[in-house]
Amino acid sequence: MKRSWEKDLPRKQYQNYKRVEQSQPWFEVYDLGNQIYAIYEPYQFQEVISYFIMGEEKALLWDTGNGIGNMKQLVNELWDKEVIVVNSHSHFDHIGSNYQFDIVHVFEHPTMISTMEKGIEQEILDQNYGLETYSYQSPIAYHPLRYRRCKYETFKEGTVFDLGRRRFTVIYTPGHSADSIMLVNDEEKLLLTGDTYYPAQLYCFTEDLFDMYVKTMQMLAEVYADYTLMTSHNEPICEGNILIEVSKFFQKIKNEEISYKTIGNLKEYEWNSFNLLMK
Numbered sequence: 001m002k003r004s005w006e007k008d009l010p011r012k013q014y015q016n017y018k019r020v021e022q023s024q025p026w027f028e029v030y031d032l033g034n035q036i037y038a039i040y041e042p043y044q045f046q047e048v049i050s051y052f053i054m055g056e057e058k059a060l061l062w063d064t065g066n067g068i069g070n071m072k073q074l075v076n077e078l079w080d081k082e083v084i085v086v087n088s089h090s091h092f093d094h095i096g097s098n099y100q101f102d103i104v105h106v107f108e109h110p111t112m113i114s115t116m117e118k119g120i121e122q123e124i125l126d127q128n129y130g131l132e133t134y135s136y137q138s139p140i141a142y143h144p145l146r147y148r149r150c151k152y153e154t155f156k157e158g159t160v161f162d163l164g165r166r167r168f169t170v171i172y173t174p175g176h177s178a179d180s181i182m183l184v185n186d187e188e189k190l191l192l193t194g195d196t197y198y199p200a201q202l203y204c205f206t207e208d209l210f211d212m213y214v215k216t217m218q219m220l221a222e223v224y225a226d227y228t229l230m231t232s233h234n235e236p237i238c239e240g241n242i243l244i245e246v247s248k249f250f251q252k253i254k255n256e257e258i259s260y261k262t263i264g265n266l267k268e269y270e271w272n273s274f275n276l277l278m279k
């Protein structure tokens, strides 16, 4: 029987894209056009999405997912040239398969470096990957996770990843986490958003991060509203003008124009179709 988090699955947007053949039933890979692929993990409640983007010489892998499937093997089935692996931020559901790659590129930020050095606590993994977090239809019923270290190299804001006729520039977008970044491609007006925005309940993990989150969202709304967003959970593509609405929502929270519901030690804010959970 469907778990409660699966009630909206399968999500409709995926019907718009061609499914790409690959050998692991854990992943679903979708061709978004222009040699951009969404790597979706629909059988775990995070519904995390990683992206594989090809240039003329190199390809970029944006995040490595939960670490339940073999991301390296998947990438090898799609591409036989150099792959640049970049992490959007240090949360466990985006860095799980880092260890499978020779080198991972991470943002030079204390939160990120600390995760790379110390790993993710086993307790956090156990809490977030319980039996009920796997779909009733999952090809893998349960997969106990433990963090494995990887080799990494750091980059700064403004770094350009040049794939050959396709370039992505790093922008720093703190708020969801202190170490959140996005990748921007101005020629094609593409924005890889990580967890700063995706079409589901948003999270701000500490209250002191929220001020940064408000500023980040305001900047994004001003600069990137005519870009295509590629988001890291649930559904891959969103129109950039949603950023204007999210920014309004955040301003209302900041100005205390919206009340919140208390859930344990969390505050939940809701406005129109938007929802934010804050610690």
Ligand SMILES: [Zn+2]
Pocket: 089, 091, 176, 177, 195
């Ligand atoms: Zn996250």
